[in-house]
Amino acid sequence: MTASEAFAVPQEQSEPARRTGRLSVDDWVRAALDLLVRDGVAAVRITRLCEELHVTKGSFYWHFTDINGLMEAVADHWCDTQNTSMGALVDLGSMAPRDRLETMTAALVGDRSWAVENAIREWARSNVIVADTVRRLDRLVFSVVQEALLELGFDHAEARLRAGALVYAGIGFLHARDSLDTPTADEIRSIFWVITARPDA
Secondary structure, eight states, rough: OOOHHHOOHHHHHHHHHHHHHOOHHHHHHHHHHHHHHHGGGGEEEEEEHHHHHHHHHHHHHHHOOSSHHHHHHHHHHHHHHHHHHHHHHGGGGGOOHHHHHHHHTTOOOHOOOOOOOOHHHHHHHHOOOHHHHHHHHHHHHHHHHHHHHTTTHHHHHHHHHHHHHHHHHHHHHHTTTTOOOOOOOHHHHHHHHHHOOOOOO
């Protein structure tokens, strides 16, 4: 499970606002999120955003006192969307355990997913609100994976070890993407099946 869906910036929503110059708080938040994902949190500056949105700084200051106000809004938005993601994770409990795990594993594939996860985890180093939400989501992901493995018949200790291997592998894929070949969807599924296969089955 990743944050990629929460960070998508639909062009059909943002383009009309850019043409008319009438930007909402949501337009600014989406633009800041998109810039954060593309170039990192240090790139999110008022001047840069105004250039990309083709508006003056007056448009920014109509909604926010300073860049910190915008970043607080971005953090609040991201945390809200992740709370929704957590609810969706809990809802996966109605699926068969292997289907549940494969659904979560599939979320690792895709350029937007990798970019968003890397950007958010980097941002979490300097934002305690984001860091807390990342931590809670990681723990929930671990719990859901471990529960699925228990349902597959692993004992508690083995389910914990295998859940750790899957979750850490997912996080590792994010950090190693620029230096190692990106695993394909089939390769990720193969790793998934190796970890979830019971030796006695």
